[in-house]
Amino acid sequence: MTFDNTAKKLQSQATVLDIEQIRADFPILSQQVHGKPLVYLDNAATTQKPNQVIETIDQYYRQYNSNIHRGVHTLSERGTAAYEKARLTIRDFINASSEKEIILLSGATEAINLVAQSYGRSRLSEGDEIIISQMEHHSNIVPWQIVAEQTGASLKVIPINDAGELIMDEYRKLLTDKTRLVAVGHISNALGSINPIKEIIDLAHEYGALALVDGAQAVPHTVVDVQALDCDFYAFSGHKLFGPTGTGVLYGKQTLLEDMPPYQAGGDMIKMVTFEKTIYNDLPYKFEAGTPHISGVIGLGAAIEYVNNIGLQAIAAYEHELLDYATEALTTVKGLRIIGTAANKVSVLSFIMDNIHPHDLGTILDHAGIAIRTGHHCAMPVMQHFQIPATARASMAFYNTKQEIDCLVQGIEYAKKVFA
Amino acid sequence: MFDLKDLYQEVIVDHNRSPRNFGKLENADRSLEGYNPLCGDRLTVYLKLDGDQITDIRFDGSGCAISIASASLMTEAMKDKTIAEARLIFNNFHELVTTDGTDIDHDKLGKLMAIAGVRDYPTRVKCATLCWHTLHSAIAGEQTSVSTE
Ligand SMILES: Cc1ncc(COP(=O)(O)O)c(C=O)c1O
Numbered sequence: 001m002t003f004d005n006t007a008k009k010l011q012s013q014a015t016v017l018d019i020e021q022i023r024a025d026f027p028i029l030s031q032q033v034h035g036k037p038l039v040y041l042d043n044a045a046t047t048q049k050p051n052q053v054i055e056t057i058d059q060y061y062r063q064y065n066s067n068i069h070r071g072v073h074t075l076s077e078r079g080t081a082a083y084e085k086a087r088l089t090i091r092d093f094i095n096a097s098s099e100k101e102i103i104l105l106s107g108a109t110e111a112i113n114l115v116a117q118s119y120g121r122s123r124l125s126e127g128d129e130i131i132i133s134q135m136e137h138h139s140n141i142v143p144w145q146i147v148a149e150q151t152g153a154s155l156k157v158i159p160i161n162d163a164g165e166l167i168m169d170e171y172r173k174l175l176t177d178k179t180r181l182v183a184v185g186h187i188s189n190a191l192g193s194i195n196p197i198k199e200i201i202d203l204a205h206e207y208g209a210l211a212l213v214d215g216a217q218a219v220p221h222t223v224v225d226v227q228a229l230d231c232d233f234y235a236f237s238g239h240k241l242f243g244p245t246g247t248g249v250l251y252g253k254q255t256l257l258e259d260m261p262p263y264q265a266g267g268d269m270i271k272m273v274t275f276e277k278t279i280y281n282d283l284p285y286k287f288e289a290g291t292p293h294i295s296g297v298i299g300l301g302a303a304i305e306y307v308n309n310i311g312l313q314a315i316a317a318y319e320h321e322l323l324d325y326a327t328e329a330l331t332t333v334k335g336l337r338i339i340g341t342a343a344n345k346v347s348v349l350s351f352i353m354d355n356i357h358p359h360d361l362g363t364i365l366d367h368a369g370i371a372i373r374t375g376h377h378c379a380m381p382v383m384q385h386f387q388i389p390a391t392a393r394a395s396m397a398f399y400n401t402k403q404e405i406d407c408l409v410q411g412i413e414y415a416k417k418v419f420a
Numbered sequence: 421m422f423d424l425k426d427l428y429q430e431v432i433v434d435h436n437r438s439p440r441n442f443g444k445l446e447n448a449d450r451s452l453e454g455y456n457p458l459c460g461d462r463l464t465v466y467l468k469l470d471g472d473q474i475t476d477i478r479f480d481g482s483g484c485a486i487s488i489a490s491a492s493l494m495t496e497a498m499k500d501k502t503i504a505e506a507r508l509i510f511n512n513f514h515e516l517v518t519t520d521g522t523d524i525d526h527d528k529l530g531k532l533m534a535i536a537g538v539r540d541y542p543t544r545v546k547c548a549t550l551c552w553h554t555l556h557s558a559i560a561g562e563q564t565s566v567s568t569e
Contacts, residue, residue, distance in 0.1 A: 355437075357484035359459045360428075363541060367424050375459050389460025389482060418428050419436070419485070 017310065017318050023399050025050040025306075036369030039404045044189045044217060044348050044395035045373050046239045049303070053243060056302035060295045068294055069268060069285075083294055086301025087284075093304045094234060095225040096251050100283035103250040103257070104297050108216040109139040111235035111250035112183070114287060115212055116143035118263040119256070120181065126152030128180045131209075133158040133166055133195075134385055135188040138378045140214040144183060153180070160385055164191035164340035172203065179209040186218035190379035190393070191340030192323075192348030194222070201231050210256070216240055220397065221319060221346040223312045226251050238296065242397075243303035247296040250287070257283050264289040315398045319347040322396045326405045333412055339391050347396035350377070353412070358392040361415050368411040370404075427541060428485065431493075431534035436485035441495035445478040453481075453565035454554030456546055461487045465554045472502050477555075484547050490535050491551035497532055503559055510556055517548050 023029050026048045031038050040048060060082065066075035068083050084099075091099045105111050120143075124130070130144050134157055148155050156179075158171045166184075175182075182204040186197050201211040212233040218224060219236045226234050233256075238247030252260075262269055262280055266289035271279040280286045307315070326349055330336055335354035353361060362374035373393045376383045383389060394408055445451070445466035453464045461483030468476035477498050479491045494513075498506050509532075515524050516536050526533060538548045546568045554566045 357459075359461075359484035359544075359547065360486070363427065363544060364424060383460065389462070418424065419433060 017314055017398060019318075019399065019401055022310070025052065026399055027051060027054070029399060033369040033371070034367050036367075039368075039370040039400075039407050041394040041396060041400065041404065041408060042371045042373045043220070043397040043400075044240070044377075044393065046245065047220060047242045047397055048399070049242055049244070049299075050306050052306045053299045053302045057244065057295045057299040060298050065295075067291055079294060082298045082301075083292070086297045086304075089301040089304050090249055093224075093308070094219070094249075094251055095227050097227060098254055101251055101254050101257065103252065103284045103287045104292055105248045105250055105288075106246050106293065107239070107248035108214060108235045108237040109248070111233075111248050112140055112212070112214060113143045114250055114263045115183075115233050115235075115252070116147040118260045118287075119210075120144070120147035120153075121150055122261050124148075124151040124153040124180055127178060128153040129156055129174075129176065129178045130154070131156045131158060131171070131174050131179055131182045131184075131204075133171075133184050134160045134381045135164065135166070135191060135193065135195075135379065136183075136185055136381070137189055137214065137216065138380070139216075140183055140185060141381070157381075158184070160382070162386075163342050164188065164193045164382075165342045165344075166193075166195055166200075168196065168199070171200065175203060175207045175209070177207060179204070179207050181210045181212065183212040183214065185214040185216075186224075187215075187221065187346055187348075188340070188379070188382070189217045189348065190350055190377040190382045190391070191342065192345040192350070192395075193340060193342035194218075194344040194346060196344075197231075198229055201229055205230070217346070217348070220307075221312075222316055232256055238300035238303065241300070241303055242306060243300035244293075244296040246293050247300045254283060257287070262286055262289070266290045268292075310398065318398055319396060322400055322402065322405065323347040323349070325402050326394065326396065326408070329405055329409050330412075333409060335416065336412065339386055339388070347400075348393065349395070350391040350393045352388055352391050353415070356415055356419050358390045360419070361392050361412065364415040364418060365408070365411045368407065368414065370408055370411050372408075426537040427544075429534045429537065431531060432485060432489040432537075435489035435492040439479075439488050439492040441478045441492065441499075443478060443480050445476060448476075448478075450558045450561070452554050452558040452562065454550045454557075454567075455565055456483075456487070456550050456568040458569065459484060459547065461547060461550055463487065463491055463551050463554060465491070465551060465558055467555075467558055469503075472504070474498050474501050474503070474506060479551060483550070486535070486538060486544055486547040487550050490548045493532055493535065494551050494555065497530070498555070506555075506559060510552060513552060514549070517545050 028048050064075045064078040066079040068080040087099050156174045204211040210232040213231045215236040220241045234251040239245040269289040339350040358374035375390050448466035449469045450467040455462050463481035466478045477495045538544045557566050
C-alpha cells in the first residue's frame with residue numbers, strides 16, 4: 001500500500017458517516033411496505049443501489065448503448081471506454097496488479113464455476129484433494145463436487161465449531177501433499193463469521209496448493225487486497241456490493257490464468273478463427289466470451305466509486321457499531337438464540353426463536369415493513385451442523401440505523417405475542 | 421400493530437401449538453415424507469386403511485406454523501373418510517388456497533377455511549399444501565418422498 005493510499009484510508013476512517021445523506025442516495029429506502037417505512041435488513045442476499053449507480057446505467061442506455069470492443073463508431077468507443085474504465089476501478093478496488101487479472105462475469109457463482117471447470121477439470125486427477133469448509137455457500141460446494149466427480153479428485157471439508165468458526169487445527173490436519181486446491185469463503189453469509197483467510201491461504205501454499213477465496217460477502221464490508229492476501233483466485237458478485245445483478249468478478253493471478261484453458265467459447269475470446277485453428281485472445285478477454293453485461297459492469301464501476309467515496313474503513317467501523325448494538329438488542333429478547341457467535345464477525349445476524357419458525361417470523365416482520373431472510377441461506381451444511389432446518393437472518397449495510405434495529409426487536413416481540 | 425389476523429388466525433395458532441394426531445402411527449399401512457427444500461419443512465403422513473376407508477391418519481415432523489396447522493387440520497378432516505371423499509376434500513382445499521375461491525363449498529371445508537389466508541402470501545402457499553400433496557401421493561401409493569420444488 002502506498003503512503004497516499006494509507007493516508008486516504010486513515011482520513012476516511014476518521015469521518016463519521018452522515019447516514020441521513022447516505023440514505024437519501026438510495027431511492028428504494030424511502031418507501032412504505034404494508035403501510036410501514038421499509039426496514040431493509042436483507043443485505044447479505046442483495047444490497048440496494050444508490051442513485052449514482054442507477055443514473056450511470058440509465059445514461060448508458062440513453063446516451064451510448066452499443067456493443068463494445070468491435071465498433072469503430074463513436075457510441076461503441078464510448079461504451080468500450082466506460083467498460084474498460086470500470087475494469088480498472090475494480091482492479092484498484094481489490095488492489096490487483098493488472099487489469100488482465102480481472103475477469104468480468106455474471107456473479108461469484110460463475111467465477112467459482114470458471115475456476116472449477118477451467119483450472120480444476122484440466123489439472124485435477126484421481127487422488128488429488130480439494131478442501132472446502134462446512135460454512136460454504138452452495139455455490140462454493142457444488143462446483144467442486146462436480147469437478148471431483150469429473151476428475152476422480154476428492155473433497156475434504158473443514159469443520160466448524162459451535163460459534164460458527166472454522167476449526168483451524170482440523171484444517172491443518174486435512175492439508176497433505178495431495179491437496180491441490182483450497183476453496184474457502186472469506187466471510188460466511190449464513191453466520192457472518194470472518195475467516196482467518198490470510199492464514200488459510202498461507203497454509204495452502206505451504207502444501208503447494210492453490211487458494212480460491214469466495215469473497216461474495218466480504219467486499220461490501222471490508223478492504224480486500226488480493227496482493228497482500230496472496231490468494232490465487234478471488235470471486236465476488238456486483239449485486240452484493242451496491243451494483244447491478246448479473247455482474248461478478250473473478251480475480252486470478254496472471255500466470256495461472258494464462259495457462260488455463262478457456263471456459264466458454266464464442267466471440268471476443270478469440271484472436272483469429274479458421275477452421276484449422278483458433279487462436280485465443282489475451283487476458284482477460286480469453287475468459288469473456290460473448291457480449292458481456294455492459295451496462296452492469298459500468299454500473300458496478302459506479303457502485304465501487306460510491307463505496308470508495310464513503311470509504312470502506314468508515315463503513316466497517318459503522319457497521320461494527322450496528323452489529324454490537326443489534327447483538328446486544330437481540331440478546332435481550334427472551335427465547336431468541338443467535339446462530340453464529342464468532343469472535344470476528346460482520347453485520348450479519350442469524351437467529352432462531354423458541355416456538356416460532358423463522359418462516360412465520362419472516363412473514364410477520366414483513367407486515368411491519370421489515371425485510372429479513374429466512375431459510376437455509378444456501379448453506380445447508382451449516383444448518384446441519386446446528387441441527388436446525390432454518391434461521392432468520394438480519395444483515396445490515398451502512399445505510400441501516402439503530403432505529404431500524406429497534407424496529408426489528410419490536411417486530412420480534414410482536415411475533416412472540418401472536419404465538420403466545 | 422399490524423393486521424396479520426387473516427393469516428395467523430386463532431385456529432392456526434392453536435393447531436400449531438398443539439397439533440392434533442401428531443406422532444408416528446404404529447402399524448401404518450402407508451407412510452410418506454414430504455419436504456420443502458426452500459424452508460426445510462419436513463413432514464411425514466401416516467395412514468391406516470381399511471379397504472376404501474381412512475381409519476386412522478397421523479403426522480409428524482417439523483415446519484412452520486402454517487404447515488403444522490395445515491397438517492393438523494388435514495388429519496382431522498380426513499379421519500374416517502373414504503378415499504373418494506378424501507380426494508374431494510383435497511380438490512376443494514386446493515381451490516381454496518390457490519384461487520380466489522368463489523366456487524368453493526365453504527360448509528364442506530369447515531375449519532379448513534382458516535387456512536384460506538395464505539392465498540395472499542404466494543410464498544406461503546407451499547407451506548400450507550406440503551402435507552396435502554404428501555397425503556395425495558400416499559393415497560396414490562407412491563413410495564418416494566414428495567418435494568415442493
Ligand atoms: C458467500 C457467498 N458465496 C457465493 C454467493 C453466490 O453469489 P451469486 O448468487 O451472486 O453468484 C453468495 C450469495 O448469496 C454468497 O453469500
